[in-house]
Amino acid sequence: MGYPLIYCCPCYKYWNYLVKWFKRIVIALFSLTLLGIGAIVGAYFYVLPDLPDVNTLKTVKLQTPLRIYSSDGKLISQFGEKRRIPVAFEEVPPLLIDAVLDTEDARFFQHHGIDPIGITRAAIILITTGKKSQGASTITQQVARGFFLSREKTYIRKVKEIFLALKIEKALSKEQILELYLNRSFLGNRAYGVGAAAQVYYGKELKELELPEMAMIAGLPQAPSAANPIRNPSRAINRRNWVLGRMLEKNNITQAQYSAAIQTPVTAKYHGAEISLYAPYISEMARDYLVDKFGEEEAYTGGFNVYTSIDSKLQLDAQHALRNNVYSYDQRHGYRGATAVLWTDTPLETSNILTRLKQTQAFQGLIPAAVISIQEQGASLLTSAGETILLDWQGLKWARKFISNKRQGRAPKTAGQVLKIGQQVWLRNNGEFWQLSQIPIVSSALVSLDPHNGAIKALVGGFSFHTSQYNRVTQARRQLGSNIKPFIYTAAIEKGYTLSTLINNAPINNADTRQGTAWRPKNSPDRYTGPTRLRVGLAQSINVMSVRAMRYASLDTAIDTLVKFGFNRKDIPRNESIALGSNSVTPLQVVTAFSTFANGGYKVESYFIKSIEDSYGNVIEQSKPTIACTPNAESLPSIDDDPFAAMAEEFTQTEQAINIDTNSCGSPDTRYAKRVISEQTAFLITQALKSVIWGGGNWSKGTGWNGTAWRASRVVKRHDIAGKTGTTNESRDTWFSGFNPKLTTTVWVGFDDHSKELGRTSWDANGAKDQISAAEAGAKTAGPAWNEFMKDALAGTPEEPSTPPEGIVSVRIDLATGKLTRKTDYTSKFEYFISGTEPKAFAIEASESNNIFIEDSADELFQ
Template sequence: MKWFKRITIALFSLALLGIGAIAAAYFYVLPDLPDVTTLKTVKLQTPLRIYSADGKLISQFGEKRRIPVEYEQVPQQLINAVLDTEDARFFEHKGIDPIGIIRAAVILATTGKKSQGASTITQQVARGFFLSREKTYIRKIKEIFLALKIEQALSKKEILTLYLNRSFLGNRAYGVGAAAQVYYGKELEELTLPEMAMIAGLPQAPSAANPIRNPARAMNRRNWVLSRMLEKENITPDEYQEAIRAPITAKYHGAEVELYAPYISEMARDYLVEKLGEEEAYTGGYNVYTTVDSRLQMLAQEALRNNVYAYDERHGYRGATKVLWDAEGTAKLDETQIVTQLKQTQGFQGLEPAAVLEVAEQSVKVINAKGETLTLEWEGLKWARKFISNKRQGKAPKTAGEILKAGEQVWIRNNGNIWQLSQIPEVASAIVSLDPKDGAIRTLVGGYSFHTSQYNRVTQAKRQLGSNIKPFIYTGALEKGYTLATLINNAPINNADIRQGTAWRPKNSPDKYTGPTRLRVGLAQSINVMSVRAMRYTGLESAIDTLVKFGFDRDDLPQNESLALGSPSVTPLQVVTAFSVFANGGYRVEPYFIDHIDNAYEQTVEEASPTLACKPELIQPQTLPTDDPFAAMAQELPKHEVANQEVEGLEVASQEANAEDPSCPSTARHAPQIISKQTAFLITEALKSVIWGGGDWSKGTGWNGTAWRAARVVNRHDIAGKTGTTNESKDTWFSGFTPTLATTVWVGFDDHSIELGRTAWNTNGAKDQISGAEAGAKTAGPGWNEFMKNALQGTPELPSPPPEGIVSARIDLATGKLSRKTDYTTKFEYFIQGTEPKEFATEAQTQEDIFIDDSVEDLFQ
């Protein structure tokens, strides 16, 4: 009995001592224990994502890849795999596992090593959120007490959800959602059993033992996880055998970018970083939805690339990028050596590096970086006459040997159904489109390749505007009393503008002068001296004021008459915004590219407030005709019964008196109306003549506008546009629109001193090839034509009815006066009411309409 009492007292004393030690340890670490209730509102670091307007991922920014998931979204077998591996008694213990602690203590006592952590999932959550990973006793004590507190504050599902989302699983993947994407490119519900087991085994050594870095070690770990699942009877023996035989299929999958639009994504990233700072922007889980339409954006990128390639190739081939071996001297490399060399050059924009293996009469064999042997037929080679300068090209080649030699490293691209020789273009370009109704940017391509230059030419490049300025000059003239029928003298200007400092005497291009010519024709054919005389009519300061109204910076506008021919330097975004004024009836909308921003909880934290191209007006109730037999019946009905009710095919008006137009709510922001709807309509009509020309070709009076190619390619009558070329062809433009889409294309060199030059006729080229001096219609125009043709495909043409206050009158084409004739020498012209001609043309005044049959745009077209 004595010994029993002593043992009992000793055990009791040890128990008290243990309790005291635990209490002492608790109160010792208590001041350092954080508030675990913060886990209820924990903000997981989630990357910034940029999307198109239709929800396609454009880009992702941030060090950590995380796709937060709810507990219910995780497959049960993945949960089983994690628990069987990390904490089989998770749903039974209260945050710590005494059995595991005893096991770890025994290992420590017998081996002296802390190889067994004995940490439950709750403890791992505590360590992951609040503690470091250092193996110290004090950290372990804190971890235990935090785990107990976490179990009191959160449910088991909440704890496990935090663990599944927080764990680092290698290759910048945090959480099982991101791991499924990074390793397998799948959603969680798409994972197979072996793939789930692989992910479940990653927390132990995510960097060293993941299936990409160490497949053998990862497979061993996966199979051990599967054995634990078999032991816990969560899978059958047959499932186990099938799973362990499965090969390693993991490979790195980047973010699932569905739309490559780097310039717009960089704009969105810059905006959020400036607004929130880098850390918050990159980790706050924000989703930025831009206004870009994915279909239109891809069409714009393709049109820009094709147009740049076309310019580059008609100016000639600049030669191989390097020589890998000398076909006549150095021994040829073997295939492995060639592929190794080619892999050192990264392909982009559809261009692939390749080495020339054999040269036949009119074909060559090449090998690409994948080790594939391809044949370039003559169709893909014959364009490559020698580049001498931007103004000179060599003779058209007749054999492949005149172009390439074995051993040369070159660029190739797949052009439709053929592989062809290519090269990296040196010329630059930009394209931007917006919705004229509210300024939403639908496409934005700041250059040929973000890979070669991150310079965004849409927003950053200020280039001379050329004849793209003329619609705005003529707008000022219309507001001062001119009409589309007004005759302006198309004759040389001899009284020079002394403000130039030199004798500045503008010339036409071509250098032809046809006397008094109607304003519509002068704008359509981009006649320089007429633009200068129109500006003289309005006055230089008035012209500058008009341009400022359209959104151009006053500081960029020179105080001399070169303004009329487009000497100001402006950005493509300013240009397309200005042209949208004509498309929307006279309103200057503000361009914007972010529709809304959501936070990590899918709550909208910022939303665009665009300027609408409209004026809020009250809709008056529909007045029923007095002789309508159903009118009395409708008037007697209560208003709520009248709404949308059809009586024998008659739809009774549903709007009550003074109802608001839903398309233009008074609560919205409204764009300022800077010109009248009537003026916008008249300029648009003239810009349609830029494309469709005028006159009667069967009578010999037909004439082309400078953009006649657009009529052939786009072939719609609701398009309007203007070409633009600066002196020496350093900048070329095409800007145009429909009622729903305004687009500007610019082509030039980043180096302002380099001319776009000219090309000689290529005997190997197509019949419709472009040759001669580069200009807006020939250099920028094809890009606009291709884009707008594809962008508008399948959409009906939209009529442009004259607004109130517009009248039409038949005029004599030669004089612009009223005419009683109805033949080809006359036409109906639009006028703002009160400005139509009052006099009739006499027989003596009538003559054939003046026209220019061939449009050559060398200077300010």
């Protein structure tokens, strides 16, 4: 019996051979699969202890910079190395999402964290070339790497990346993952995330981007430096066009869109933080506050938004007024000469001049320029921008030679007396015309606040933050000068003086020996008028009257009164010189103290931060300012419920003891400012401070007189303003502090070097008719900045009527004696008094003649 044919056929052996090899291959593949699974399981358990909890991504806190805003939402400053503007997935334009996905991970919404096709492609490249590639990384893997891993190219990092990606896909939605990627990616120029990239490269919000701009941003994650459109525009445009090609290939844009987009030139340029309001001194104060509160790292990366109390319009008004005033002071003291000489005999080529000029940066509105020709009363100058400026005589004639702070040269008659060809100088456009200028060397500060809650509305700590970060509003402690006098007279009025009290304006012969030397204060100017009403003494800032008023109140009472207004006791000398302002204070202390008169007697606490938000927009700190009002009984907690209510009851009893009209306000959570003087006293001092500006008497009858700040009446032109000038010995410090019912402002001008005097100026033959000359003083040096600021700040607001509070009476007095009178002519006027303190006796027509140079022992005659 023979075998079947199949067994005899040679094919059988071949077939048997194939089956054996097939079995071997199956066994090998099965073994490899088991090994692969085992390797994966082993790898998983190997890296498991190092795998972080991906659930932290649900509450991840992206590093975002600290931003400082004005109260009306203007960005003042931004701090932090990373610029990031977090955006929600819904805020990202769909076309930008398409551009990113088509470029980075086209199957993002199909895979589960890893892309097998991409892995296969990477493996083939590795086998054929021996090079590692990141082409297999999905967006989910990039999120895993970006948040949890390093960028090192190792197998173990890749394994961790894969497992983390799988875990992330289970923990988060696709939209959440993509949102993290869009906000986390570094896109060059310190921009992190597409929101920041849109602002940095194009100065736009995401919704404003055009297709070519979206494609440009989408192409940045893989090579943010090499494909940067600012540093390497040619390579960037190739990358952009490749992205556009991918979008066309995936049918996310049309052929027409593609053709138009690739023809678009690169428009990217660097855009800094979108600063809407440049206010560096207040932003530095806010930064310091955040660093002290949260620490430097958290403050700079926590994404805090700080809203200050600054009003953007008032801040701009303040900066403008301060700079104009500093320039004005600097100009009237003379021209200090060119900053450099670019050539003497042989003129430079224009290109060389421009190269030299560009080495000097513009400064606070000043631009560098070279003198290229001079006419009789004019000159031509070339700016660093290549523009030729024709400087006429109006912009040159001020420049008489500076000799010292006390001396100036003669007024020039020709441009050649001021300028030489080849000189490098500064030019400034003052809003009307170009003028020769120079960098001022004097310092100044301005601060303005709401007197009813202490909110700082404007703050300028110096002429230039660029040259000096020293904040003179909060850090400079300078002698107060005659700005002290309203507080001295407050002590005297609370002791029994009135606005009509006669105080002897005569030389003080009884010297105060407590200072170690015979201190005999003098008036400035050195004139004496005999018995003078307190209102006039304060309005005309008569020194000897202030000293006598302090003596009447007593030194201890005067010091206690200053402390009530917020001045530090340790900074107050314990001698009579405080009557003329020998104590050292900051402008912020001064403006807060003057607010007490404006708000009716309350000491508010100044503040500059309204609220702080975290990176999610949650308010984590809200200011609780002190309010200048008296709480009503309903707003106060009961004594039984609140241990602090007893203090409130005592406060209310104090209010009643000083006989004030309590204006109820507030709620149970309101913080009330402490009343430090009665409403009546605040009203009387305010009336006297109005006379500082408006004066008194009858000019047509020859009895008119000016207060020291009469210029304010001509500039501000409002009758609801009050203020006080201040000048220290040798004009080292000058002040003007004043207010209306809505705004209190203090201006200081001086040199940072205490030894320098502000000096004086001689009459300038080329100057205006109303020019400032002679010795520098509060009214002339600090006053103009206050006048300009208050004029602009109060523009468009109605005048506040002056309404006497309850407890104030008005009677007609004789201007010479301060007593009652029946006359109704120019020798009399109505005067305000606290009820019960008005004069009881009538003036007689023929008063006894008194020697005004009597000794201090007779001072009681004028009380």
